[in-house]
Amino acid sequence: MTRFLIIAPARSGSTLLREMLNRHPEVCCHGEVFGVHRVLGHSTHAMRALDPELALKLRRRDPVAFLEAQVFASKRPVTGFKLLYSQMLQMEFAPVLQRLIEMPDLRVVHLWRRDLIARHVSEARLRLKAAQRQAAPGTGATLEHALRPALVERACRINLAGRACAVQLFARQPAMALDYEHFIEDQAAQSTRLCSFLGVDPQRWPTLPDKGGEPSDPEIDRLKRLPALQAYQDHA
Numbered sequence: 163m164t165r166f167l168i169i170a171p172a173r174s175g176s177t178l179l180r181e182m183l184n185r186h187p188e189v190c191c192h193g194e195v196f197g198v199h200r201v202l203g204h205s206t207h208a209m210r211a212l213d214p215e216l217a218l219k220l221r222r223r224d225p226v227a228f229l230e231a232q233v234f235a236s237k238r239p240v241t242g243f244k245l246l247y248s249q250m251l252q253m254e255f256a257p258v259l260q261r262l263i264e265m266p267d268l269r270v271v272h273l274w275r276r277d278l279i280a281r282h283v284s285e286a287r288l289r290l291k292a293a294q295r296q297a298a299p300g301t302g303a304t305l306e307h308a309l310r311p312a313l314v315e316r317a318c319r320i321n322l323a324g325r326a327c328a329v330q331l332f333a334r335q336p337a338m339a340l341d342y343e344h345f346i347e348d349q350a351a352q353s354t355r356l357c358s359f360l361g362v363d364p365q366r367w368p369t370l371p372d373k374g375g376e377p378s379d380p381e382i383d384r385l386k387r388l389p390a391l392q393a394y395q396d397h398a
């Protein structure tokens with residue numbers, strides 16, 4: 163069995179990539195099975211289907227056993243999951259991280275979104291929606307606060323540090339870098355690269371409908387015009 167890991171910052175296309183991988187008949191790709199306080203996206207292609215509550219109970223009991231028996235045990239020959247930078251260094255999952263580092267044949271996909279500003283705006287909006295569902299009307303954070311230039315730059319720097327950390331942690335494993343922007347712009351070439359890396363047939367890769375370029379976003383455009391943030395709009 164081939165095991166893989168998709169490691170990425172939030173809002174960088176990992177959910178789209180996971181969904182497409184699961185449509186390939188040779189691949190099982192779980193979602194955020196090591197999310198803080200939750201198990202999200204445990205795949206139905208696993209050897210044993212788990213509802214979120216049971217999955218969380220098993221993970222809390224023994225995270226490494228959960229990794230081996232519930233994540234990497236699959237009906238398909240190529241199996242993996244996605245891990246966000248924010249989850250990578252959680253102390254709760256330190257034994258899991260150590261186990262992953264010790265797997266010499268683990269194939270690591272470093273997914274990256276070059277437009278760090280657009281990534282941050284997307285995450286800020288998602289967090290704001292979640293906060294608004296939980297807070298009383300008229301209270302809580304605002305998008306204006308989350309998009310202050312100093313906070314945007316801080317978030318960009320944190321993600322750059324997260325990528326550097328991930329690359330260093332998994333330096334001994336076979337690795338592939340994949341940019342979200344390149345994947346969207348040239349799906350055929352990038353999916354062939356990914357299939358080759360995972361050892362599966364590229365002819366069985368699902369086709370992503372062409373949605374055209376991303377529409378202009380006034381908030382993103384405003385931030386990109388700021389001199390202090392210009393370095394973060396296309397960071398390879």
